[in-house]
Amino acid sequence: MIIVTGAAGFIGSNIVAGLNARGERDILVVDDLSDGRKCLNLADLDFSDYLEYDDLLARVEAGDELGDVTAVFHQGACSDTTEWDGRYVMDRNYRYSKSLHDWCVARGVPFIYASSASVYGMGPDFVEQRAAERPLNMYAFSKFAFDQYVRAQSAKTNSQVAGLRYFNVYGPREQHKGKMASVAWHFSRQIEEGGECRLFEGSDGYDDGGQRRDFIYVGDCVDVNLWLLDSGVSGIFNCGTGRSQTFNDVADAVTGWYGRGEKRYIEFPESLVGRYQSFTQADVNALREAGYGRAFATVDEGVRRYLDWLAERGAADATHHSE
Known part of the structure; x- marks a missing residue:
């Protein structure tokens, strides 16, 4: 069984979809569904069980066995960058x-987790x-503090532990994020x-x-994420394209897809x-030297795939996600 936390969120639900595409169905999806609209991100996906975020923490801290767990993708977190209740954020992100x-x-279970490019501040x-x-x-x-903990533990850790510092991610299943959704999503709505x-x-x-x-x-x-699982590589890696592009590029890709705007x-x-x-x-x-060789989509390529996906889902589905 594979565990995915934050499974009803943006990247988590896409990981579940990626596992499904490989034929994986024995997946324990974990999330906090206080915002029930996020369930729509899982409605077309296959999994074997669901557990609330707090329930998993209680079982983990009690030392419970959860079955034959072969990997954990930990994507769940309080991701609100405007939240200044430090005790809450550290409890939700660091302690968890x-x-x-x-x-x-x-x-000895592979542990692949979401860090963040926000640890770099202003660069x-x-x-x-x-x-x-x-x-x-x-x-x-909170992300920086956990990366520090992982580094401190790495010398005495024998199993795989890998963190990914996500940069500006955009694409399917992010509509529930509202104002925190990508500019590609917002530009599409504005057009x-x-x-x-x-x-x-x-x-x-x-x-x-x-x-x-x-x-x-x-x-x-x-x-x-899936390459990390296959390769068994440990470490903390940036997850970006290595290529900066302008907000104009994103807007041009969106208007180009619509043919107007x-x-x-x-x-x-x-x-x-x-x-x-x-x-x-x-x-x-560091990621390339670790062995990851696939090319990353340009803004034009990625936005086209994204808007194609939204079009296939239909305006009604997109509206439900964005309320």
Whole structure:
């Protein structure tokens, strides 16, 4: 049995879909369904059992056996970057991850978990080294703290432990995230509703819409997760394309798919001055050196796949997800 936490979330549900595509059905999906709309991310997927997030933690900390567990993909977390209740975030992200890590290590179960590129703060370096890490909010700090724990434990850990620092992920099954969904999703909705994509004016020396991010298609994130499972490689790795592209590129890909739409530049918010990442770009050398060789989708390729998927699902389904 494979356990996926955060299974009703964005990346977690895509991992379940990726496992299903391999013929895997014996999957324990774990999540907090207080927001019941997230269940739609699992409605077309196959799994063998469901467990609430808190129930899994209680069983893990009690030392319970959960059956023949062959791997754990730990994607669940409080991902709200505006949450400043540090005790809550550390309990939800750090303590939970630590307990699950220790349970897996004690049993030799591969443990693959979600870290975050937010540990790098404002950059400008995005390489898996301590000198580049400077988290700026509680979410980022909780991810950074767990990475620190993994590093400290690695010398005495014999089983696989691998973390992925996700960059700007976009793609299917993210609609429940609302304002936290990707710009690709928001641009698509804006074209549908008003015929124009709204981008920020220039900032930090960048032209209008010219700020750059490392946008990675969620299918590529799934491929990296499954490759880690197959390879048995341990370590903390960036999960980005290694190629930054502009917000204009995303808007152009969206309007190109629709065959219509304009770009409109809006004033850069005063509240974001000095707090906005105008540039991110993953250093993927460590991942490549570990043996991952597949190419990553460009924004144009990934956005096309994403909007094709949304079109196949139909507007009604997309609307249910985005309420």
